[in-house]
Amino acid sequence: MKKVFLTVVAALGLMTGAAHAAGGGIAWDKAPDRSNDLAALQNGAKLFVNYCLNCHSAAFMRFNRLKDIGLTDQQIKDNLLFTTDKVGDTMKASIDPKQAKEWFGGNPPDLTLVARSRSAQGKGTGADYLYTYLRNYYVDDTKPTGWNNLAFPNVGMPHVLWELQGKRAPVYETVMDHGHEVQRLKGWEQLTPGTMGAERFDQEMGDLVSYLSWMAEPAKNTRVRVGFGVMLFLLFMTFFAWRLNAAYWKDVK
Structure with a gap:
């Protein structure tokens, strides 16, 4: 119950604090692009289910869509589903929305499109914001939650991943x-060590952000591949039409 409480507070903090992030805080770090790395996307999906899905929904994504990143139905059932979920279900939070609204005044935001919805002029993309945000928590005893964040000061969200990163100042x-x-x-x-070193934690957050980016647009890689093929076809047809035109008019003076 304590974990659920902290995750919900974190969700509401992300929802309210992100609106201020574009106008203040540190420069955003460039998020790694691992959209074609199936192992990274699978690890990101695991992190999302374990740390986010308790309170955040991804209502526009179904579990069986994870087959697009190389997982089988059985792997999804064994590793990513709760006991009552089915492979064809959408990714809905386990917390009761009515209880969340009663306890905290609002429901945690849906994260299906979060990687596409956060951006700022001159700072970077939504993925850059998320990557910077997740890695820049620090201990602040003056705050009710005991945490603050350099990505946007005075954040209301506690550091729910602190056991992985440890406590820092x-x-x-x-x-x-x-x-x-x-x-x-x-x-x-x-201040205190986490279960992961700094480099490993950054790697994990990169995988999580890459998954969130993929989830926001699962067809992107296919669209890019098809677009590249279409451009090659048009280039070939342009050359073919040019040579055909030259051959047709060669005897015309």
């Missing part, structure tokens, strides 16, 4: 900017 240095002293992020102090 930012280290700042004072620099001069246009004649004024400002605090600039220098690095991180690891």
